[in-house]
Amino acid sequence: MTIAALVVRCGMVLLFLPFSALDKLLGFRHAVGQAGRMFPRPLAVAVILVGLFIEIVCSLGVVTGIADRAAAFIIAGYCAATAILFKQFWAQGDFWADPDGKGRTLFWDFCKNLSLGAGFLLLVVGPDGAGLPAFLDAPFASTHPYAGPR
Template sequence: MTRPVDSGVIFIARLALSVLFLWSGVMKLLGYAGFVGYLQATGVPFVQVGAPVAVAVEVLGGVFLVLGFKIRPLGLFMAAYCIVTAVLGHDFWNVTDAAMQRDMVIHFCKNVGMAGGFLLLYVTGAGGISLDGARAPRGGRGLR
């Protein structure tokens, strides 16, 4: 069982992670043609499948984070998603322009850091301020 302060901190962490995904997913949706063009220009495979999947993952993942719904499986899934998008979308090792390479390194590391945050959510669960917490049986042991 988590302490109230732990649940509050986990809630803030979920919101902090959700901001990036909700913003990014909505911006990809609003500028969908540009997003698809970017993916094609960077050589991402299966763009016609990957683009709608990326938008759905980011928007739905962001909503699930806010609500605290299915956080443990979401944490594992989003950690993997962050690593895959780091490798496919921020391949700094293929960039020759120094300024662009620096930008790609920053984005790559950001994705790796977010993956770490998602792995922590996998371990902690959603906390008490969540749909998962509201559905958890009371009096159990361990973190919700």
């Protein structure tokens, strides 16, 4: 079970660490340019740095099990925020008119972001919701996912 938990957790963060974080590091100017379409340059730089921090630190929290519920909660919020800010399918004007248009492509990316965020929320609350009281009581506690049965 320990190996399965590790593989699943690594798979959940794979998009962020290493790929998205590495892309931001190697293409920092490009990432700031993309964010600059939504924000003034100083804020765009801050947004990218915050994103990079979340992608590295919170991904490591999820994989190691250290403050993993808090890390998963933050990543879930990050997924929702990036969907709303950068996957604006409704603003393209071609959603209904062109099945191959940018609106449809962004719609699926929007849905994927929200779905991934929902998956991270499962780490927060557990598959049956029973973990929610524990998260609310001690949000930065570690779940010790590799400790085995207690």
